[in-house]
Amino acid sequence: MEQVRVRDLFIETKNVIEDYKEKVSKLDEQERELNAELIALQDEMTANILDQESASVSERVYLRIQSKEINQRTEIIQVILEELAEERTELKIEFTPIYRQSLRNDTAYRSCYGATDIAEKYKYLMLKEISDIGSQMQKQYFDIAEDIYEVFEDSEVRKEFPRLEYVFHQDQYVPAFGWFGDSVISKNEVFNASRGYKPVKPKHMEEVKEEVKDVE
Numbered sequence: 001m002e003q004v005r006v007r008d009l010f011i012e013t014k015n016v017i018e019d020y021k022e023k024v025s026k027l028d029e030q031e032r033e034l035n036a037e038l039i040a041l042q043d044e045m046t047a048n049i050l051d052q053e054s055a056s057v058s059e060r061v062y063l064r065i066q067s068k069e070i071n072q073r074t075e076i077i078q079v080i081l082e083e084l085a086e087e088r089t090e091l092k093i094e095f096t097p098i099y100r101q102s103l104r105n106d107t108a109y110r111s112c113y114g115a116t117d118i119a120e121k122y123k124y125l126m127l128k129e130i131s132d133i134g135s136q137m138q139k140q141y142f143d144i145a146e147d148i149y150e151v152f153e154d155s156e157v158r159k160e161f162p163r164l165e166y167v168f169h170q171d172q173y174v175p176a177f178g179w180f181g182d183s184v185i186s187k188n189e190v191f192n193a194s195r196g197y198k199p200v201k202p203k204h205m206e207e208v209k210e211e212v213k214d215v216e
Contacts, residue, residue, distance in 0.1 A: 009109045013102040020095050031084055034077050043076070045070050065106070115194050119185070126184070133175045141173040 007099060008014075048070065051061045145168075152164045193199060 006110060006113060010103075010106050011109065012101065012105050016102045017097065018100050023091055027084055027088055027091070031081065034081055034084070038074065038077055041074050042071050045074075090165060113188055120191060123185075130175055137173045137175070138170070145170075178200070 045067065048063055048067050052060055052067075054065055148168055152161075152168065158164060189199065
């Protein structure tokens with residue numbers, strides 16, 4: 001059985017994703033630089049506090065001024081980080097309708113694939129194959145039935161062999177079928193397959209190498 005390869009369903013949407021990621025990467029780079037600056041300022045503040053413990057009065061004044069400058073720079077960076085977070089949110093809001101439109105446009109590719117058509121196709125093929133086998137079996141039955149019944153339907157023969165009707169009759173010569181449920185396939189089985197879950201292969205099926213077929 002040939003394996004179907006599904007074409008790309010998100011051609012336009014992937015282009016939008018690329019545009020979005022390009023803009024996000026610029027925000028990410030700014031955020032990395034600011035966070036690196038924050039770490040450096042934290043190290044400066046730690047060193048400043050340690051220096052104040054052993055500094056003279058005049059040195060302590062300078063260190064206090066330096067400490068204030070570090071705090072101011074830290075506050076400014078934190079404000080910028082908050083602004084970046086707002087920009088990131090605004091970017092998501094900006095791109096949401098663009099994503100929605102691209103997904104609508106890409107719907108045309110998705111609509112090319114329908115599980116109903118596939119189920120109906122193989123239901124037809126299944127019933128046709130059963131019908132072909134059944135008609136051949138029935139033909140072979142009728143080809144000899146007249147000769148057999150000439151003997152079996154004799155009244156004296158039936159007295160001698162009363163259970164002959166179980167030996168040879170039309171309903172015996174049809175393809176064997178085990179009825180395990182209300183239908184051969186259920187809706188849940190189709191739904192599961194539609195989500196990519198693999199069915200269990202029947203034991204009677206031989207392993208065959210599947211060929212990949214590109215379907216567009």
